[in-house]
Amino acid sequence: MSAVLSVSNLSIEYAVPQGYVRAVDQISFDLREGEVLGLAGESGCGKTTAALSLLRILPKTSKISGSVKFNDEEVLAMPDERLRQYRWKDVALVPQSSMNAFDPVITIGAQIVESIRIHEKVDKREAWTMAGDLLESVRISRSRLRHYPHEFSGGMRQRAAIAMALSLNPKVVILDEPTTALDVVTQRQILNLLRGLRNRLKVSFVFITHDLSILGELSDRVIVMYAGKIAEQGRTQTIFESPSHPYTKALFSAILPVRGPMPEVKSIGGMPPNLAFLPSGCRFNPRCPYAFDRCTREEPRLRL
Numbered sequence: 252m253s254a255v256l257s258v259s260n261l262s263i264e265y266a267v268p269q270g271y272v273r274a275v276d277q278i279s280f281d282l283r284e285g286e287v288l289g290l291a292g293e294s295g296c297g298k299t300t301a302a303l304s305l306l307r308i309l310p311k312t313s314k315i316s317g318s319v320k321f322n323d324e325e326v327l328a329m330p331d332e333r334l335r336q337y338r339w340k341d342v343a344l345v346p347q348s349s350m351n352a353f354d355p356v357i358t359i360g361a362q363i364v365e366s367i368r369i370h371e372k373v374d375k376r377e378a379w380t381m382a383g384d385l386l387e388s389v390r391i392s393r394s395r396l397r398h399y400p401h402e403f404s405g406g407m408r409q410r411a412a413i414a415m416a417l418s419l420n421p422k423v424v425i426l427d428e429p430t431t432a433l434d435v436v437t438q439r440q441i442l443n444l445l446r447g448l449r450n451r452l453k454v455s456f457v458f459i460t461h462d463l464s465i466l467g468e469l470s471d472r473v474i475v476m477y478a479g480k481i482a483e484q485g486r487t488q489t490i491f492e493s494p495s496h497p498y499t500k501a502l503f504s505a506i507l508p509v510r511g512p513m514p515e516v517k518s519i520g521g522m523p524p525n526l527a528f529l530p531s532g533c534r535f536n537p538r539c540p541y542a543f544d545r546c547t548r549e550e551p552r553l554r555l
Contacts, residue, residue, distance in 0.1 A: 257323075297480075340370055346427055363411075413426075472486055482499060533546045
């Protein structure tokens with residue numbers, strides 16, 4: 252299966268008063284056609300920064316190096332006009348807190364129509380028809396096109412945001428915490444919707460979350476990030492059945508099982524490191540129960 256997106260040695264630095272801090276450090280991965288790739292880790296580990304870099308929508312003060320290729324085309328070298336097309340027609344984004352991303356004084360339908368007409372040469376009538384079809388594809392009646400965001404429930408707004416992301420038939424959709432702040436029933440509806448869209452449209456998803464249990468249901472492969480680095484990556488079943496990195500094991504030990512006896516749930520002690528003052532050696536060593544002297548001297552290499 253060929254790669255739609257290929258990321259190689261990607262690093263991203265943010266400007267701070269002391270200089271620059273590296274929020275993403277030398278990460279590499281591929282996203283294949285029709286695949287769901289999960290990005291997991293604690294808040295601040297670099298998941299969202301890595302995902303936004305795929306669209307080059309980082310702050311102007313940031314520095315980015317490495318390579319991001321879409322079908323062998325270098326995204327980091329795209330001129331502005333090509334980048335404008337790429338951002339919605341090739342790769343789309345459902346941002347974090349997307350339920351609040353809609354303009355409150357414009358109807359949902361008008362906002363979807365605007366996104367279509369900015370990129371496609373279609374008249375208003377055709378764009379409204381397309382918008383209705385998109386809403387129905389995410390199980391919302393086209394009769395709701397003229398309704399405002401506040402007239403939608405949280406789950407419906409999330410589905411409408413997914414519909415907007417699909418408006419130009421992109422090859423890749425990046426979903427940043429799409430189930431956050433939703434109840435478990437609505438989360439289930441969103442996951443079932445994404446599963447159906449993936450099978451029907453053959454679209455690839457990058458699914459960002461701190462909830463490993465959700466990735467276990469939806470993703471084909473998982474990348475676990477810690478302090479800007481990839482701690483572990485592999486097929487979902489392998490990661491879930493036999494995690495290798497102590498950080499991944501610690502994340503799983505904090506998950507409550509749905510069935511069976513209740514195990515001892517352990518939180519991860521301490522706090523993620525300050526990116527401006529990283530510990531020497533392995534970045535997880537101050538919090539790791541297995542750490543020994545070598546862990547403070549050498550940074551482990553990622554083996555695939």
